[in-house]
Amino acid sequence: MVNRQILFMMAALSAAAYGQNAVTAGRFVVEHPTLLNLGFEWAISGDANRNAKVAVKYRKAGEAVWKDALPLVRVGGESIYRRRENLDYTVPEGFAGSILNLQPGTEYECSFEMTDPDGASGQTRQTAKVKTRTEPKPYGGGRTLHVYGPDHQGPKLEPNFTSVLQAYYGAGLGDWSVVWERRAQPGDTILVHAGMYRPEKLNYVDPMMTPFDGTMSLTLKGTPERPITIKGAGDGEAVFDGAGNHRLFDVMGSRYHIFENITVRNTDVGIFAGQKEVTGAVGLAVKNCRFENVGFGVWTEYAGSSDFYIADNLFLGREDRFRLIGWTGPLWASAGPYGSHQLTSYYAVKVYGPGHVIAHNAIAYFHDAIGISTYGTPEQDPDRRASSIDIYGNDMHMSNDDFVETDGGVHNVRVFQNRGVNAFHGGYSSQPVFGGPVYFYRNVLYHVPSGVAFKFSAKPAGLFVWHNTIIGEQAIRDPSANMHYRNNLFLGRDTPNRGIMAWANATDAHSTDYNGFRPNRGVKAQYTWLGPKAGEQLYEPKQTDWKTFETLAAFRGATGQEAHGVEVDFDIFEKLSPPNPTNRHAVYHAMDLNFRLKTGSKAVDAGVVIPTVNQGFAGRAPDLGALEAGQPEPKYGPRWITWAPFYR
Numbered sequence: 199m200v201n202r203q204i205l206f207m208m209a210a211l212s213a214a215a216y217g218q219n220a221v222t223a224g225r226f227v228v229e230h231p232t233l234l235n236l237g238f239e240w241a242i243s244g245d246a247n248r249n250a251k252v253a254v255k256y257r258k259a260g261e262a263v264w265k266d267a268l269p270l271v272r273v274g275g276e277s278i279y280r281r282r283e284n285l286d287y288t289v290p291e292g293f294a295g296s297i298l299n300l301q302p303g304t305e306y307e308c309s310f311e312m313t314d315p316d317g318a319s320g321q322t323r324q325t326a327k328v329k330t331r332t333e334p335k336p337y338g339g340g341r342t343l344h345v346y347g348p349d350h351q352g353p354k355l356e357p358n359f360t361s362v363l364q365a366y367y368g369a370g371l372g373d374w375s376v377v378w379e380r381r382a383q384p385g386d387t388i389l390v391h392a393g394m395y396r397p398e399k400l401n402y403v404d405p406m407m408t409p410f411d412g413t414m415s416l417t418l419k420g421t422p423e424r425p426i427t428i429k430g431a432g433d434g435e436a437v438f439d440g441a442g443n444h445r446l447f448d449v450m451g452s453r454y455h456i457f458e459n460i461t462v463r464n465t466d467v468g469i470f471a472g473q474k475e476v477t478g479a480v481g482l483a484v485k486n487c488r489f490e491n492v493g494f495g496v497w498t499e500y501a502g503s504s505d506f507y508i509a510d511n512l513f514l515g516r517e518d519r520f521r522l523i524g525w526t527g528p529l530w531a532s533a534g535p536y537g538s539h540q541l542t543s544y545y546a547v548k549v550y551g552p553g554h555v556i557a558h559n560a561i562a563y564f565h566d567a568i569g570i571s572t573y574g575t576p577e578q579d580p581d582r583r584a585s586s587i588d589i590y591g592n593d594m595h596m597s598n599d600d601f602v603e604t605d606g607g608v609h610n611v612r613v614f615q616n617r618g619v620n621a622f623h624g625g626y627s628s629q630p631v632f633g634g635p636v637y638f639y640r641n642v643l644y645h646v647p648s649g650v651a652f653k654f655s656a657k658p659a660g661l662f663v664w665h666n667t668i669i670g671e672q673a674i675r676d677p678s679a680n681m682h683y684r685n686n687l688f689l690g691r692d693t694p695n696r697g698i699m700a701w702a703n704a705t706d707a708h709s710t711d712y713n714g715f716r717p718n719r720g721v722k723a724q725y726t727w728l729g730p731k732a733g734e735q736l737y738e739p740k741q742t743d744w745k746t747f748e749t750l751a752a753f754r755g756a757t758g759q760e761a762h763g764v765e766v767d768f769d770i771f772e773k774l775s776p777p778n779p780t781n782r783h784a785v786y787h788a789m790d791l792n793f794r795l796k797t798g799s800k801a802v803d804a805g806v807v808i809p810t811v812n813q814g815f816a817g818r819a820p821d822l823g824a825l826e827a828g829q830p831e832p833k834y835g836p837r838w839i840t841w842a843p844f845y846r
Contacts, residue, residue, distance in 0.1 A: 221250040223312050223320035224292070229586035229610055230505060230553030233302040233331050237586040237610030240270060240310065240324070241292040248272055248707070250314035252293045259305040259327060266809050270295035270310070273609075273633040276659035276679040276705065277737055280630070287575050289633035289659055294609040296586075296637065298810040303332035331555075334456055334483040334507050336427040340385030344431075347393030348405040361395070362388060362428060363407040363414055371403040385424035390460060392434025396441050412443035420454035422481060430459035440465025450500075454481035463490040472500030474573070478551065483507040486838055490514045495546040499571050501582040503551035508559065510836040512843060515543030515563035517598055521783040522645070524622035525565065525598050545569050550584050550606060558591040560835035560843045567594040567618070569603035576608045576632050585609040590616060593788065593835030595844040597621040600653060601643070604636050605629045609660075611636040615824070617834040619644045619788045619844075624653035625668070634660015634680065639811055640824040640832075641666045642793055647782040649673035649696050651688070654681065657704060657737060664808055667793050667823040669776055671696055671718070675744075677704035677728060677737055685805035685812070687823040689716035689768060691776040697746070700726035701759075704737050710759045712806045714766040714822045715750060722746075725753040762806070766822075770799040788834070789842045795827040802827050 224241035231237075240252060252270035257263060274291030297308060305327060312322040343365040344358040359365040365388045368380025382388065398404045399412030408414055420426040430436040438460060440446040446465040449455055450472055462468040468489050472478025478500025485507065489495045495513045498506075517523075525541070546561040550571035561567040568589055576583040585608045594601045594616065601618035604611045605627055614637065618625055625643040628636055638661070643651050649671040654661060659679035666686045673696055681703060690698040698717045701710060708729060717724045723746035730736040736743060747753040754760050768774055772794045777786060795801050805820035807813065812820040814829075821827050835843065 218244060218246040219249075219314075220317035220319065221245040221312065221314040223318065223322050226310070226324045227580050228326050228328055229580060231328055231330050232553060232555050232586060232588045233333065234298070234300055235586070235588055235610075235612055236297045236300065236306065236308065236328050236330065237294070238270065238296075238308070238310065238326070239292060239294045239580065239609055240312070241290065242274075243291060245291070245314060247316070249316070250312060250318065252295075252310055252312045254295065254297065255309045256297050256306050259307050264309065267297045268295055268809050271635045271660060271680070273660055273680065276633065277735070278630045278632055278657050278659060280656040285574060285656070287632060294633065294660075295635060296610045296612060298612065298637070300330050302330050305329040331505070333509070334425060334481070336387050336429065336456060336458070337385035337424045340387055340424060341383070343382065343386060343388045345388055345390045347391070347395055350391070350393055361406045362390065366416060366418065369407045371407060372409060375407040375409060382418055382426055384420045384426060387427040387429060389429055389431045390436040391431045392436055394437050394439060396439040397443060399441070399443060411445075412440060413445045413448050415448040416455065417451040419452065420481070422454055425454040425456050425481065425483070427456040427458065428460070429456070432459065435461055437461045437463065439463050445470045449479045449482060450477050452479045452482070455479070456483040456485070457487055459486045461488040461490065462492065466493040467497055468492045468494065469496045471496060471506070472498030472503040472550070474499040474501070476500065478503030479506075481505050484511060485509045486836070487511045489546070491516060493543050494548070497545065497548050499550055499573070501551055501573070501577055503549065504581065505553040506549060507555045508547050509555065509557040510838060511559045512836060512839070513546035513559060513561045513564070515546065517543050517563040517565065517596065519563055519596065520785065522596060522620050522622055522647070522785055523598055523783060541565060549587070552581060552583065552585045552587070554587045556589045556592065558833065558835060558837055560593045560839065562595040562844050565598045566600050566603055567597050568592060568601070570606045570611070572629070573606035576606075583608045584611070587611045589613045591832060591834060592616045593843070594618040595620060595788065596785065598623070600624040600627045603627040603629065604631055607634070607636055608632045609634065613637065613641065614639045615641065615832045617642040617788055619786055619791065621646050623648050624650040626651070627653035627655075628658040628661055628678075629653055630656035631658035631660055634658070635662050636660060637662045637664070638666060639664040642824050643667070644669045644791055645777040645784070645786050646670050647779075649693060654678040654702070664811060665805070665820070665822075665824055667825065669774070672699050673697070675700055675702045675726070675728070677702045677739060679704040680707040682708065683710040684712050684808060685820060685822050687714045687766065687801060689766070689776065690718035691779045692719050693779040695721065697721055697724040697726055699724070702728045703730060705735055706730050706732050712762045712804065712822070713760065714764050714770070714801050714804065716766050716768065722748045724748055725750065727753065727757055729757060762804075764800055764804055766800050770795055770801040772796050787842075787844060793823070794825055794831070795821055795823060797827055
């Protein structure tokens with residue numbers, strides 16, 4: 199009798215464990231599409247042993263042949279926290295992932311199949327037909343409203359106005375500036391002719407119709423097909439000079455506006471597009487513009503701001519142009535609690551919300567170049583959190599802190615084909631990320647004195663680091679969960695007392711292989727490893743949990759990682775030397791640097807295939823680093839610039 203009871207209890211426990219390990223499919227979410235990528239989320243329950251998988255295939259609508267995409271990433275259970283700000287978040291159970299490197303304006307059929315050796319229930323097959331976006335353009339069939347500056351002499355096209363606000367609202371002067379009886383309509387283009395447009399905010403009858411604050415508030419609603427456009431006419435430079443005001447354009451509450459071919463300067467905030475928990479903008483496009491002497495270029499903190507397109511702009515901030523500095527330290531010590539210097543330019547572009555594209559901008563002399571708002575605990579509504587965001591093709595120079603911050607990202611943030619030269623504290627940051635995946639691939643980094651190429655901090659989760667060329671170290675030791683490295687190059691600068699690579703893994707979901715490393719000479723602790731065993735959660739490791747190794751072979755033998763990793767030197771490049779590690783404040787210029795691999799070098803054909811990322815390789819296998827040998831470099835920065843914006 200006792201044996202029967204024991205057997206029954208054992209069978210019941212086994213069935214319960216099996217039930218917990220089996221997966222049940224939940225809500226499937228198609229995220230906001232971008233021009234080049236599609237993102238998806240799939241909630242689950244069960245799968246306690248985390249062996250469920252989701253295979254992904256795709257094809258152009260109407261085509262017969264399916265292609266393999268990256269599998270969705272298993273997320274859930276990771277603890278994201280930072281105690282001093284009371285942040286404490288556990289990633290919900292599920293899958294998330296992207297189909298990468300698609301074509302704009304194209305409809306795709308996407309197929310998803312969830313499997314689990316322990317059993318799968320619910321709707322385990324999903325299909326979706328999704329169309330990528332196209333670059334926003336003015337509507338060709340709307341009215342054209344001409345704006346000429348107050349000092350314009352000569353003929354004027356009809357209908358004409360003396361300011362953007364007069365054309366936009368029919369606004370008057372003084373108290374009548376808020377009487378909006380003749381508003382622009384969806385599809386209208388406000389064509390701004392050459393001239394200087396400077397608010398006289400202390401003038402009661404300011405010709406720009408911005409008495410007291412000098413801010414142009416734009417709140418009307420266009421549509422995706424019929425946006426409202428404010429565009430330079432092309433007959434000379436249309437300059438909006440803020441005369442030192444705080445905000446020049448405020449587009450909170452607007453929908454589908456395009457700013458194109460204008461210059462914004464001499465203001466704290468060029469375009470303000472959203473305040474947290476108040477309101478924001480939808481469908482904002484800013485392209486082919488210049489921002490000069492600004493504290494902020496384009497900025498939204500609102501979770502419901504979505505589908506921005508910020509591309510081909512030049513952003514020049516106010517920070518030091520002649521020496522690289524950080525925001526702490528004795529060089530710029532002041533009365534601040536951290537000995538920090540005065541902040542004169544914060545971000546060129548900072549966003550929150552889904553579906554944003556930040557591409558091909560040239561950015562210099564800011565605290566940070568591009569960022570997602572750190573924000574805090576993400577909202578549950580997929581349309582109100584930082585997911586499906588693309589940051590690519592940007593050329594970044596002289597950041598006091600970081601090049602790109604994905605610090606409030608949730609799912610499907612893609613950071614690729616960017617170039618960053620000179621950042622004091624960090625290169626590409628996730629501080630934190632709330633589950634991921636965040637894909638960092640084919641980025642270039644040069645001269646980050648801190649030794650933090652990827653600032654993975656505040657316990658981020660879901661980090662995929664592929665095909666990057668890093669001239670410098672990865673030294674940060676704050677544990678991250680679900681972190682994976684492939685096909686990267688990390689080349690040390692012979693920085694004293696610093697190893698080339700540290701892997702700080704928070705859980706047993708981690709991997710690293712097919713990477714190339716150039717160790718720093720004279721350093722014994724080259725490779726630092728924190729790798730929890732199966733089932734371990736090691737968010738606050740003890741000092742004894744860390745292991746160090748002098749050679750890649752020793753690291754491989756002890757951990758089983760980097761089975762195909764190689765040690766390299768600067769002779770893998772056509773011609774490239776490292777920055778001087780003893781001169782932390784030096785300034786280097788991208789036009790002087792050649793990141794192309796030498797044909798036949800040790801980094802050529804040394805990588806592994808990653809679906810949708812590197813199929814176009816030549817030779818036996820993909821090359822390591824950001825640039826495939828023999829192929830042209832990507833275009834970094836605005837596509838209309840044919841000269842070097844940050845040279846000498």
